Structures are given as C-alpha cells and as structure tokens.
Amino acid sequence: MEPISVITGQMAPMPRANVDTDAIIPKQFLKRVERSGFGPFLFYEWAYDEEGELIPDFILNQADYAAAEVLVSGPNFGSGSSREHAPWSIEDRGFKAIIAPSFADIFYNNCINIGLLPVVLTDDEVAKLSEIANDPDNLVTIDLEAQKVTTIGFEAGFAIEPFAKHRLANGLDNIALTLEHREAIDGFEQMRAEHKPSLG
Amino acid sequence: MTTPRTMYEKIWADHVVRDGGGTEPDLLYIDLHLVHEVTSPQAFESLDLTGRTVRRPDLTLATIDHGVPTTGRELGIQDPLSKKQIDTLVANCKKHGIELYDIHDIRQGIVHVIGPEQGITQPGMTIVCGDSHTSTHGAFGALAFGIGTSEVEHVLATQTLPQTRPKSMAVNVNGELPLGVTAKDVILGIISRIGVAGGTGYVIEYRGSTIEALSMAGRMTICNMSIEGGARAGMISPDEITFEYLKGRNYAPTGAEWDEAVEYWKSIRTDEGAEFDVEVHLEAADLAPYVSWGTNPAQTVAVTDAVPDPSEFEDALERDAAERALVYMDLEPGTPITEIPVDRIFLGSCTNGRIEDLRAAAAVVEGRTIASDIHAMVVPGSGLVKLQAEEEGLDLIFKNAGFEWRDAGCSMCLGMNPDILMPGERAASTSNRNFEGRQGRNGRTHLVSPEMAAAAAIAGRFVDVREWN
Numbered sequence A: 001m002e003p004i005s006v007i008t009g010q011m012a013p014m015p016r017a018n019v020d021t022d023a024i025i026p027k028q029f030l031k032r033v034e035r036s037g038f039g040p041f042l043f044y045e046w047a048y049d050e051e052g053e054l055i056p057d058f059i060l061n062q063a064d065y066a067a068a069e070v071l072v073s074g075p076n077f078g079s080g081s082s083r084e085h086a087p088w089s090i091e092d093r094g095f096k097a098i099i100a101p102s103f104a105d106i107f108y109n110n111c112i113n114i115g116l117l118p119v120v121l122t123d124d125e126v127a128k129l130s131e132i133a134n135d136p137d138n139l140v141t142i143d144l145e146a147q148k149v150t151t152i153g154f155e156a157g158f159a160i161e162p163f164a165k166h167r168l169a170n171g172l173d174n175i176a177l178t179l180e181h182r183e184a185i186d187g188f189e190q191m192r193a194e195h196k197p198s199l200g
Numbered sequence B: 001m002t003t004p005r006t007m008y009e010k011i012w013a014d015h016v017v018r019d020g021g022g023t024e025p026d027l028l029y030i031d032l033h034l035v036h037e038v039t040s041p042q043a044f045e046s047l048d049l050t051g052r053t054v055r056r057p058d059l060t061l062a063t064i065d066h067g068v069p070t071t072g073r074e075l076g077i078q079d080p081l082s083k084k085q086i087d088t089l090v091a092n093c094k095k096h097g098i099e100l101y102d103i104h105d106i107r108q109g110i111v112h113v114i115g116p117e118q119g120i121t122q123p124g125m126t127i128v129c130g131d132s133h134t135s136t137h138g139a140f141g142a143l144a145f146g147i148g149t150s151e152v153e154h155v156l157a158t159q160t161l162p163q164t165r166p167k168s169m170a171v172n173v174n175g176e177l178p179l180g181v182t183a184k185d186v187i188l189g190i191i192s193r194i195g196v197a198g199g200t201g202y203v204i205e206y207r208g209s210t211i212e213a214l215s216m217a218g219r220m221t222i223c224n225m226s227i228e229g230g231a232r233a234g235m236i237s238p239d240e241i242t243f244e245y246l247k248g249r250n251y252a253p254t255g256a257e258w259d260e261a262v263e264y265w266k267s268i269r270t271d272e273g274a275e276f277d278v279e280v281h282l283e284a285a286d287l288a289p290y291v292s293w294g295t296n297p298a299q300t301v302a303v304t305d306a307v308p309d310p311s312e313f314e315d316a317l318e319r320d321a322a323e324r325a326l327v328y329m330d331l332e333p334g335t336p337i338t339e340i341p342v343d344r345i346f347l348g349s350c351t352n353g354r355i356e357d358l359r360a361a362a363a364v365v366e367g368r369t370i371a372s373d374i375h376a377m378v379v380p381g382s383g384l385v386k387l388q389a390e391e392e393g394l395d396l397i398f399k400n401a402g403f404e405w406r407d408a409g410c411s412m413c414l415g416m417n418p419d420i421l422m423p424g425e426r427a428a429s430t431s432n433r434n435f436e437g438r439q440g441r442n443g444r445t446h447l448v449s450p451e452m453a454a455a456a457a458i459a460g461r462f463v464d465v466r467e468w469n
C-alpha cells in the first residue's frame, strides 16, 4: 500500500445517488483470481453498450476526463456487496480518491484497506465540487494530513478516523499491525469458552 | 446494579482481544469465518506471498456457491474462468486444511444457508464472510457481518479483525402479521421506511412480538436484508425457537455442553431497559405484500399500489433516481402493480432459498400450472434443502406446474453462472437486490416473497396473494 500525503488531480463528476457495487464492477468480471486488471471493466454497463461498443457520452469515456484521479459522486456510494473488486477496479483505473456525501460501510472499509482515499463532504460541498468538475481543467487538491479539499474558489475540511488516517498516510499493512498483538490473541484463545464450536 | 446492555454490546465485549481505547479500533476475535470462491482467491494468494498461514483452519468453513452451475453438474464446469476460480478454492482449502463442501458434497450450498443448517452458526458468536449477506447469521443472535478480501486475508492470518464500533438501532415490529404478509414483506417494509442508507453505521436489532413469532427461516430472511438497509449487521435475540432449531444439528453442542451453551445464549439477550442509539417502530398491521418497482430495494410499494410518479419525490437525487429507475425498468408512473406482466420467476437465494420458503411457494403452486411463456425456476439454497424438498414431494409439485428444478447455488440472484436474465426480461425474484444489471444486463428485477413469486408464475403478472385461493 502506497502512503498518501497530498493528491492533486482532475475530478470526474458522477452526480448519482446510491452508485452500487454491481454498477461499479458487474459480476461477470468477478471470476478472475487475480487482484489487478479490473480497471477496464469499471462501470462496464454504463461505459459499453450491449454490442460492447464504447458509449462516448459516459463521463469516463470522454477524452477530457481520461486522466481523472478523483471521482466525485452522490450519497451512499458503494452500496451493495462486499466485493473488494469494486475499489480495486476504481484504483486500477487510476483513481486515488473518491469524494461523496456518504459511503456504504463495507465499501468504505475496503477503500481504506487498499489505500484508496474515501472523502466525505456535505451534500452542498459535493454538489459544488461536481459543478466545478464540469470544467475538466479544474484540478482538486486533497491534503490528507490537513484533512482538507481545495480547488478553485472552494475549500472544505473532512473528517477521517485517526487510525485510518495513520494507516493511509504511512501505507501500513494492517495484518502486520495486528500480529504485533499476537500474545493478546493467544491469551484470548486460552480463555475462549469450551462450548464454542470448531470444525476440527 | 450493572447497566442494562444490548445483545450487540455484550457480544462485542465478549470478543475484545485488545481494547483500542477509543483512538484505535478494538481488535475482535472471530469465532467463525465462512469462505467462498469469489472473494477469497486474492486473500489466499497474498497470504502465501507474505509467508503467513491460516491461524485457525478449524474455525473456517468453505463452500462453493456463487459460480456453480445449477444444472448438468456431472458434465463439470463449462465456464473456464469459473472453473479456475473454483479449482483455486479447492486447492487453497486443501493446502491450508480448511473444510470445504465441494460441488459433489450434499452439504454444498449458499454460504448463508449452510452455516445455520449445519448448526455451526450459533448465538453469541462473531461470524464473518467475504459477502455482504453474512448479516443473515444474526438471526441466531450472532454478530455477523460482511467483509472485503483484505479483511478475509486478515482473518485467515490472525482470526481477529480490528473494528470500530458501529452504533445501535432497534427496529421494533409489533402485532400479528396479516394473512399473506411474510418475513420478506416485513424487511421490505422496514427498508422502504428507513431507506437504503438508513442503517449505515448501525447494527440493527429486530425486536417486538412480530419478530419473536417468526420461525428461524423468517428471521434469517429479515437479517439477510439488513445490508439492503445499509446496516452491516442485523440481529435477533435468541430464544426457545432458536434453541429448538439448533438442537441436534451437526455442530451443535450436546450433553452438558449444550446446557452450558444455552445458559450462555440466554445471558446474551438484550437486557430490559438497554438503550439503543436509535429506535424505529412499525406495526405489523400496516404491512402488506410488497413488490419493488425500481432499482434499489427501498423503491418498493404494496402490491395494491401503483408505480409512483417521480415528481412526487421531494428530494432531487431521489427524484432523479426514480426517473432513472423507471426508464431502466420500462414502467409508466401510475401503472397498477397487478398489471405488470412478468417473463421469469426466480425462487431461491440466501434470502428465500430455505425449505420453509419452498414449502410456502409450493402451497401456492400445487395443482396449478405456470402461465404460458413464463420461464420459472426453483434453486434450493443447499443440497440438503433440495433433498428435503424431494423427500416431501415439493419437487414434483413444482415440476408438474412447469418450474425447472435445479441444483443448489446462488444462481440468478447475481447471475455469475449461466442463470441470467436476457436484456428486457422482467423477473419476479425472491432474492435481495434489484440493482441495474444485477440478474443480467438490462434485466428487470422485482423483489417479492416466495408466495408472491409463485402466484406471479401462475398468473403471468403480479397478483395479491391475499386474494389467491
């Protein structure tokens, strides 16, 4: 996981509510056993027609937004399944952050776990950003340390849990962090109730 | 006197390996980790790459459900990608000593059906799976939630998960359910009330006399769809119905251990006077058989209603979502639900693929035939559900009516296998998600109860089961 400090890049506006994981990465692409390579299938059914031809109007198909690194969308982004393939596909497409008024819980955690920065702003702030993003030349800057989003004529702070921030800023392996508490886990297992079932 | 606590608080407290002290997440011990083929290969790969091992294979159970074909299994798996994914799980389980119910095992089935069926899902446990409908297991009074693949790897390696504590919500449903109104309708009613993000950041406990009167199957249907209301977990306090269900199952304790377990299970019920962060109240008498009309599970109305007019929605994003949904669903505002014809019927999934669901649907179907041009199928939730149904002759009832009788799996709930809707086809489905493209590109999904799906199969359109004889 790459550490995140300041992200400066182009925004792609997608002002819809409840963008779900089936829309982000449809099931036919979940059969891969690899972790990378999901980017081309991102928002597949919005990006390609039934014949597999590119739909030119779709925001991410527009040449002007080809280099976008920050997705700006509506509330309850990432609702639906737990598939980590959803944030993987967004990351694989070159995005470094997603800004929305709210995220689905599992999706939000998945983003933190892979180092894709989820930023929660208010409805009004997101609406304003979305408008600013309509001009593809307007870049946005997200400063994780300062917890601040700035762009032309716009500045807003955002909240993030200190520990999630710490992990993102340092690109920390969560499993290694937990394994530092190996003794506590051993201890817990020793007092774990007898009647708890085990398959062994 | 100790402060009254909710079941969720008690289970959480009983599993804290390390207290994060408010600045870090708590480290929670995981009692059961369920694994399936789609969300695990990358976790196992990364585990191998970092030289880590599975800490507790004996607390890990795997099955194959999402990508399996539901017909012609003797021919093997035709889709090379699905085959590779399934072979990968088989190899990973073998390598790490994890028990797997493979495609030829009678116990194979949807991950959220087999845990309870085997009695491995028990009250007071923490249960995770790389699948959002893990909330189903909360019906037993367990804290059960879906996780992503990085977390799957984390649990494999450590049998723990760092978690920030969600808030608690009580959803109280009281009164006797009107005739024809099922557990599925209760949860659809709850979701249309709280909204698809209403439960975000919360663990829901379903309470009240309506919930207490439900069978375990009904309780599982309700907890299953907690995630459709945005909540990662939904739970119901364990009681005699729970214990009765568990007794004698494969992994249920026996003898003195059973008594000890029941004692503990009783102690985890929410205490009288415990406080929730939010409380919601519904009356069973106000509920009806529901049919979803849109592309999210809150876009639902009673079968006696009509497709709403987007202009009725005050919120701009909701209005926009409704407009978009009606275009996708090819529906006109004002159309009575009972005038919507259907092409396909899907009876199954972890929401409604248990024996009780099949019995309820069979009772509607018995002695009738499905409408011409309808393609209907029944996909039992597990091999054992299928076997049980065949012993009861339900398969014949369905087959005589014109339904296809399939093998167990997720099937058309998400269409990762060949069971998908064709573009433009409209389905009455007992599953849990009606998202765009969920059951097949440009396929149109209406979420309903098993009884409503069965009646729609016979009539060729939605009908009110309450007027069905």
Ligand code: SF4
Pocket (backbone or CB within 6 Å): B065, B066, B110, B111, B112, B131, B133, B349, B350, B351, B409, B410, B413, B414, B431, B432
């Ligand atoms: S039946 Fe559907 S919702 Fe349930 S686990 Fe399978 S794909 Fe997911």
